[in-house]
Amino acid sequence: MRMRSVRTLASALALGASLLASQALAKSDITIAMQLEPPHLDPTSAAAQAIDSVVYTNIFEGLTRFMGDGSVAPGLAESWEISEDGTVYTFKLRDGVTFHDGTVMDAEDVKFSLDRARAEDSANAQKALFAGIETVEVVDPLTVRLTLAEPNGNLLFNLAWGDAVIVAPESIENIKTNPVGTGAFTFGNWVQGDSITLNRNPEYWGDQPVLETATFKFISDPTAAFAAMMAEDVDVFDNFPAPENLPQFEADPRFQVLVGSTEGETILSTNNQQPPFDDIRVRQALAHAIDRQAIIDGAMFGYGTPIGTHFAPHNPAYVDLTGNSAHDPEKAKALLAEAGLPEGFQTTLHLPPPSYARRGGEIIAAQLAEVGITAEIINVEWAQWLESVFKGKDFGLTIVSHTEPMDIGIYARPDYYFQYDSSDFQAVMAMLNSTTDPAERARLMGEAQRLISNDYVNGYLFQLAKLGVARAGVRGLWENAPTAAIDLSAISWDE
Amino acid sequence: MSRNLILGTALSSLVLLAALISFVWTPYDHAALNIPDKLQAPDTRHWFGTDHFGRDMFSMIMVGARTSIAVALVAVGIGMALGVPLGLTAAAHKGSWLDEVIMRGNDLVFAFPSLVIAILITAVFGAGALNAIIAIGIFNIPVFARITRGAALTLWEREFILAARVSGKGAARISAEHILPNVANLLIVQGTIQFSLGILAEAGLSYVGLGAQPPTPSWGRMLADAQTMVSFAPHLALIPGLAIIVTVLGLNLLGDGLRDWLDPRIRVARA
Numbered sequence: 057m058r059m060r061s062v063r064t065l066a067s068a069l070a071l072g073a074s075l076l077a078s079q080a081l082a083k084s085d086i087t088i089a090m091q092l093e094p095p096h097l098d099p100t101s102a103a104a105q106a107i108d109s110v111v112y113t114n115i116f117e118g119l120t121r122f123m124g125d126g127s128v129a130p131g132l133a134e135s136w137e138i139s140e141d142g143t144v145y146t147f148k149l150r151d152g153v154t155f156h157d158g159t160v161m162d163a164e165d166v167k168f169s170l171d172r173a174r175a176e177d178s179a180n181a182q183k184a185l186f187a188g189i190e191t192v193e194v195v196d197p198l199t200v201r202l203t204l205a206e207p208n209g210n211l212l213f214n215l216a217w218g219d220a221v222i223v224a225p226e227s228i229e230n231i232k233t234n235p236v237g238t239g240a241f242t243f244g245n246w247v248q249g250d251s252i253t254l255n256r257n258p259e260y261w262g263d264q265p266v267l268e269t270a271t272f273k274f275i276s277d278p279t280a281a282f283a284a285m286m287a288e289d290v291d292v293f294d295n296f297p298a299p300e301n302l303p304q305f306e307a308d309p310r311f312q313v314l315v316g317s318t319e320g321e322t323i324l325s326t327n328n329q330q331p332p333f334d335d336i337r338v339r340q341a342l343a344h345a346i347d348r349q350a351i352i353d354g355a356m357f358g359y360g361t362p363i364g365t366h367f368a369p370h371n372p373a374y375v376d377l378t379g380n381s382a383h384d385p386e387k388a389k390a391l392l393a394e395a396g397l398p399e400g401f402q403t404t405l406h407l408p409p410p411s412y413a414r415r416g417g418e419i420i421a422a423q424l425a426e427v428g429i430t431a432e433i434i435n436v437e438w439a440q441w442l443e444s445v446f447k448g449k450d451f452g453l454t455i456v457s458h459t460e461p462m463d464i465g466i467y468a469r470p471d472y473y474f475q476y477d478s479s480d481f482q483a484v485m486a487m488l489n490s491t492t493d494p495a496e497r498a499r500l501m502g503e504a505q506r507l508i509s510n511d512y513v514n515g516y517l518f519q520l521a522k523l524g525v526a527r528a529g530v531r532g533l534w535e536n537a538p539t540a541a542i543d544l545s546a547i548s549w550d551e
Numbered sequence: 552m553s554r555n556l557i558l559g560t561a562l563s564s565l566v567l568l569a570a571l572i573s574f575v576w577t578p579y580d581h582a583a584l585n586i587p588d589k590l591q592a593p594d595t596r597h598w599f600g601t602d603h604f605g606r607d608m609f610s611m612i613m614v615g616a617r618t619s620i621a622v623a624l625v626a627v628g629i630g631m632a633l634g635v636p637l638g639l640t641a642a643a644h645k646g647s648w649l650d651e652v653i654m655r656g657n658d659l660v661f662a663f664p665s666l667v668i669a670i671l672i673t674a675v676f677g678a679g680a681l682n683a684i685i686a687i688g689i690f691n692i693p694v695f696a697r698i699t700r701g702a703a704l705t706l707w708e709r710e711f712i713l714a715a716r717v718s719g720k721g722a723a724r725i726s727a728e729h730i731l732p733n734v735a736n737l738l739i740v741q742g743t744i745q746f747s748l749g750i751l752a753e754a755g756l757s758y759v760g761l762g763a764q765p766p767t768p769s770w771g772r773m774l775a776d777a778q779t780m781v782s783f784a785p786h787l788a789l790i791p792g793l794a795i796i797v798t799v800l801g802l803n804l805l806g807d808g809l810r811d812w813l814d815p816r817i818r819v820a821r822a
Binding site: 278279282298300301303304350353354415417418419421422423425432433434435 | 582583584586587589603604605677678760764765766778779780782783
């Protein structure tokens with residue numbers, strides 16, 4: 057009898073212990089894999105998307121921020137007022153925000169960050185975001201006033217970029233290796249070549265995130281990515297590099313697949329200053345020689361949306377201009393003949409590592425061969441690509457995905473690597489920048505899209521899809537990628 | 552003739568034949584994409600199935616054999632053309648400074664892991680079949696130089712060489728007229744083995760993207776392309792993999808068989 061009660065007690069204890077254990081097991085950590093490792097962790101001095109994926113909203117926050125649906129929401133600025141003429145923005149900052157090192161975030165930090173970003177010698181990769189700002193004034197510790205040279209309908213959008221986050225003068229020196237921001241997560245540890253760990257910030261001004269720690273793991277090889285995911289070594293793959301494997305994840309109840317949109321316009325970038333591409337008929341011939349659907353099916357296994365201009369199809373201002381460059385090899389041949397190249401010509405096709413480029417390039421080379429254009433494939437690593445193609449402009453054709461949001465403005469820069477120089481387009485962009493009326497802005501954006509489509513500046517292929525793979529229990533992942541970001545504060549596990 | 556020799560000859564000629572026929576005929580255009588028809592398993596229409604672009608794998612394997620053979624053949628040719636004279640010279644001047652320079656230079660090249668240096672060469676001078684040939688070729692030089700010198704040294708002790716020397720022939724002439732014909736068997740056997748290593752090296756370089764560039768088919772690149780698709784289209788990796796195995800196995804058996812067949816001592820022992 058006594059023996060039995062002891063036994064009952066013991067089993068009750070065991071049950072209790074296992075209940076406690078299962079509660080403790082409700083996961084509060086996550087391992088998120090990405091293909092590329094960031095070169096360092098300062099989003100205000102480099103263009104690398106991998107930096108933003110790790111730090112944006114997690115470590116660093118800006119006055120405004122992007123939400124998962126692409127909308128712009130208040131960040132460190134709680135609210136703002138815009139003057140009648142649209143040239144003065146007064147931001148009211150949140151009270152009680154501290155940096156991870158304990159220093160207070162106030163108007164001085166905002167002034168420091170913005171002045172640093174727009175300074176003459178600034179290393180910011182997107183200086184154009186701050187172009188129209190004349191002065192940044194501290195009104196009081198929680199109020200900042202931005203005065204613009206002329207109205208800028210994009211300002212709140214521009215300030216939401218990872219390049220415009222608020223940093224502190226106290227911690228700026230070591231920002232690349234020890235980033236100190238205001239976000240819901242603090243920087244933990246970086247094992248070079250392997251992973252970066254972030255920890256929950258208990259002093260965060262907003263809601264406490266569910267996750268306690270998050271590890272970003274870097275897996276560049278698509279085969280290794282597949283193996284790591286299948287073995288559940290990683291919980292999430294932010295953007296899975298091998299679209300051909302997605303059906304296998306879809307068929308497996310252990311996983312969920314999130315197919316969304318990105319801001320990546322994938323284009324056959326054309327050196328507009330290099331003969332024969334300086335002839336619009338040749339560029340038009342290129343456009344008609346390309347069969348977009350074959351590229352989407354062959355290189356991306358069907359993931360991706362055809363585009364006819366440099367603009368994201370999910371944007372309300374998008375104009376479908378794919379018909380302008382429909383697949384028509386006969387027309388392409390006729391155009392080449394008209395341009396004095398009936399026998400076609402030879403050029404180079406530089407391909408960076410991602411499969412959209414390497415596989416897409418093989419398909420495009422075959423399609424160009426059908427109209428008589430011989431494109432010699434040159435596979436390059438990213439560093440080589442940046443050096444010889446992007447900086448050196450030593451290329452005929454290349455394939456790349458332009459992943460910055462709303463980046464049609466690059467066509468107004470004649471020194472940009474594809475070297476499109478059109479005063480008409482530059483005028484439209486200047487007008488767009490100083491227009492705040494939404495309807496008029498949409499019209500100008502449409503105009504800009506038509507201009508580059510009609511000038512056949514580049515071969516417009518498809519909008520890159522975001523191919524997220526995650527274990528079934530993960531909630532709160534962004535389906536789309538309005539900017540490079542992995543917003544950890546929204547992520548949780550199913551009970 | 553031994554079993555090795557027969558089997559080796561059969562497998563090697565199969566590959567050689569495929570490569571030769573590919574010049575005049577392949578079932579399909581090896582470079583023609585047919586994306587709606589992609590990833591088909593082998594059947595009567597496509598004997599080896601189709602790849603991720605819908606290209607006919609049988610045609611690609613045939614043309615790929617051409618690439619492999621061409622690269623390996625020229626590479627072995629470079630190795631022989633430079634290595635054999637070096638080895639003969641070293642043997643003819645045994646113990647002299649010339650012998651030292653040649654053999655230590657060989658040791659230097661030999662000491663490097665060949666594929667790593669091949670990767671370096673192609674990375675510096677650009678990927679492509681030509682650079683792959685040069686890279687593989689350079690590492691064949693010391694192999695032939697050594698084997699030639701070793702075999703030649705024993706010959707230099709023989710009476711018929713002595714007779715040639717007494718009759719007033721110079722070292723160069725003796726090397727060409729008397730030494731070379733007597734080491735030829737050895738070189739043929741070694742050449743066959745090096746040829747198979749060359750095929751492997753070419754596949755390895757193409758696998759890491761440094762060999763023949765697309766659209767030229769290459770077995771190594773077919774394997775690399777297949778990597779992420781093995782789990783649902785195993786034929787993509789199996790077929791080029793088997794092609795490499797058959798070729799290398801065939802050449803090795805051929806080399807072994809030739810050695811046995813050409814070596815008088817073994818021949819005597821058999822008889």
